[in-house]
Amino acid sequence: MSSLPRIPRDRSDDYSEGAVAARQQLVREHTGSALEHVASYSLDPGTLPGNIENFLGVAQVPIGLAGPLLVDGEHARGEFYVPLATTEGTLVASYSRGMKLCAAAGGIRTTVVDDRMQRAPVFLFPSAREARDFGRWLTEHHDDVAAAAEATTRSGRLLDIQQFSAARMIYTRFNFATGDAAGQNMTGKATFAACAWIKQNYPGELNFYLEGQFATDKKSSMVNMLHTRGKRVVAEVTLPAALVEEQMHVSTDKLFRARLVGNLGGFMAGVNNNGLHSANGITALFIATGQDVANVAESSAAYGFSELLPNGDYYAAITLPSLIVATYGGGTGLATQRECLEVLGCYGTGGVLKLAEIIAATVLAGELSLGSAVVAEEWVQAHDDLGRNRP
Known part of the structure; x- marks a missing residue:
């Protein structure tokens, strides 16, 4: 007691x-x-x-303003001031520096490649043969299952159902389009209704758990990095060699060599992200705009790619394969969070893909800034000047 x-x-x-x-x-x-x-x-x-x-x-949480960020996207086009909520000194300054570099190079090009949110029920059977037969039945009855799921939501739509068999079980991923909402609760309710319909109409014996841990909610995983959870967004930029030398005080060949060395180090460590600090910018934007901050566990997963071009210019790209964001519902309508979304021009219906592109572009700017600072040996001095180890 x-x-x-x-x-x-x-x-x-x-x-x-x-x-x-x-x-x-x-x-x-x-x-x-x-x-x-x-x-x-x-x-x-x-x-x-x-x-x-x-x-x-x-x-x-203090909010700093980074930018201007120049984005050449399909949904985010033009210049943006980016609100970053953080207590980490140098963070806003570093992202602003990367944004300045990319703007001078003509801006960051962004592309939303995929958009889906899932719930992942697992179905259990007496043997592997019954599990196999259920998989075939589920494929044949997709339209009926979709109708049961979509009856619970105005904006959700069942895109497909992936199947993965193991022992006498079928692990599934019910993939939904969720509009401007992040959609975890929406997909949970819709998938439960679909499973209830399946339980009632399947002619054989089965049991199910609504979540078989295959959606890996709030946990990073290879399945989500390969198959997408939330928004899959690519941000890319080509930086002239002279511009990098002028603004970042490092040559592009040294920058590229550091990327190769870092990729090997990350591989040896077993990381799920060959970038530098995607979680920094994503977390700061999530806090500012009312996202579910625990989704940073998945959303910060990233594929970084760089290429030293024949003329010495530097191509850099970041792919965020499981970026979970919303501009409607959850915490996005609360007072300060709504204001930050309005600063970005992303609040409400129709804004979520624009927000996803802005976040991806912000992440790329931060990757380039930190990477350059490390190679130019300016990283420690920046923290001494602006960071938490000041008196």
Whole structure:
């Protein structure tokens, strides 16, 4: 039995001024914390149901402005100021430096290659033969399964169902288009309805778990990097050799050599990402724009590619194969998060692919900036000047 009192709750309105004040007073009495800043906020607690329980206050994360970022995308076109929420010194400055370099080279070209979110139920059978037969039945009844799933959502659409057999089980990936929402909850509800229809209509014996851990939600995995979870986005740029020398104080051949050495080091370490710090920019943008920050575990997975061109120019690209973002629903409509999305021109319906392209371009700019700083031996000095080891 706990020696501490229960956290106060108001069943009629747990986001009321009184309910919030009661929790704040509880913390003050039992921890000694004054909550001077946590309890100060401008948002309306009445907007928070569905986003948080036992609301107490806010955690204020500084937001810096990087840019301008010049993007030549199919959805994001033009220049953008990019809000980055972080407590890591040098981060905003480094991303701005990379953005300046890429803008001088004509901007970053971005392409959304794929878009899908999944839930991955597993079906269990008495033997492998029954599992095989079910797989054939499932393929034949795809339209009926899709109808059952899509009856639960206005914007979700079942694209396909992948099948992977093992022992007497069929692991599946129900792949959905989810519009401007990230779609994890949407796909869960839709897939559960589909599985219920399957259970009711399949002529044989089966059992299922709604999630067989094959969607690897909030965990990076090779299956998502190969088959896409969320948005699959490519950002690429070609940098003139003279421009790199002028702005980054390093030659393109040295930059390329460092990439080769780093690729081997990453391979030896067993990383799922041969880039440098994609999680930095993605996390900062996720916090600023109200994304589910835990999705950084998947979203920061990246394929980096560089090429030293015959004339000495430098081609660089980053592929984000499992970028999970939204411009509608979740935390995107909260006060400060909505404002940051509006800064990018991405809030609401029709903005999600634009946001995905901006994030990919931001990541590429950050990769180029940090990579150049390491090779030019400016990395440590930058942290000394701007970072957390200042007095």
